[in-house]
Amino acid sequence: MSLSNFISTRSTLVLLTNLLGLLLVTSCSHPPAPIQPGGPTPQAAVQESWRLLAAGDFDNLWKHALPTQDYLAMRTSWQAEHVIPQHLDTADRNAFAKAIKALTAKGAKSQLWTKFKPQLLAFRNKYRTRIPLMIGMAEPVLDTIIKRSTDLNSAQKKQARTAVKILVAWATRQDWSNPVQVQQTLNVVVDTARTLNMQTAEQLENLSYVQSMHVYSVLWDGLQRVLHIYGFSIDRVLGSAQIKVLSNDGNVAVVQTRFDLLGQTAVVDSTLIRQNKRWFDQQTLNRWQQTRTQLARAASVARAASVARAASVAPATLSLTPAHPGTPTPPTTARTVPASNGATGH
Secondary structure, X not given: OOHHHHHHOOOHHHHHHHHHHHOOOOOOXXXXXXXXXXXXXXXXXXXXXXXXXXXXXXXXXXXXXXXXXXXXXXXXXXXXXXXXXXXXXXXXXXXXXXXXXXXXXXXXXXXXXXXXXXXXXXXXXXXXXXXXXXXXXXXHHHHHHHHHOOOOOHHHHHHHHHHHXXXXXXXXXXXXXXXXXHHHHHHHHHHHHHHHOOOOHHHHHOXXXXXXXXXXXXXXXXXXXXXXXXXXOHHHHHOOOEEEXXXXXXXXXXXXXXXXXXXXXXXXXXXXXXXXXXXXXXXXXXXXXXXHHHHHHHHHHHHHHHHHHHHHHOOOEEOOOOOOOOOOOOXXXXXXXXXXXXXXXO
């Protein structure tokens, strides 16, 4: 698991439970206090994590979710390791630049809609009745992922299946090709692209940690706006949260949050552990430790490969010495030993 996977891509099930959790947090009306690692109580730790997610404050989310030394290590690893693979060819890079230019041009909203509307209407006439069926096919696939997941216990699997059922039912009811809503969504995409203020793929590939957190925040804000267009109001979900501690033995606690999700009750359970008098999400800490171990192993392999490559190209010099004392020494002969196929580091 790379650091980028740890931060950007967790398992589908874990992403789902985190998404449901973040929908439950209301904004603070007073100036925020400095972010502390963990929480003073299990309930406070969970609430703060969800508040930061809801606000799209991803840097402070990780600062809160990890002990200080782990947070600093994560940032250092990010700077060293988190770079989007630079595999785009020239055609891809040109296409990216062209798309961004179109999205950020003056009058982009009206121009893009004029161009896109005929294509949308043709798509709508052909696929409108098929879209709900296609979305419905996702439910058994997600159920299978839930069943096979090693990240969730039996109770969490049941909670995840309930949430999937609610969300899939909502998605199948939406008219995703409705011209009015699609135009509104297009406007959000334009606004988001302008806020990101990127013109080239190279800019995306060379984001620093801080810049990446900003990009995540902008994208999250755009997603919230799009969900609102289709009737999924995050603000409406936030006010329904009922959070309570199910158990707490002083070192391990289970916190449950019940809330109204699109008219039905959904539940999220979180297990927290106590470290240095602060409470942290156990699953997040476990994943970070796994990631840290794998990063260290990858760094070790990379160093070994680098040494092997250096050795494969270094000349091996063989000197001919005189057979008997007093015999004139012949000129030194250098012979370069070709690199073997097994020392290329691949």
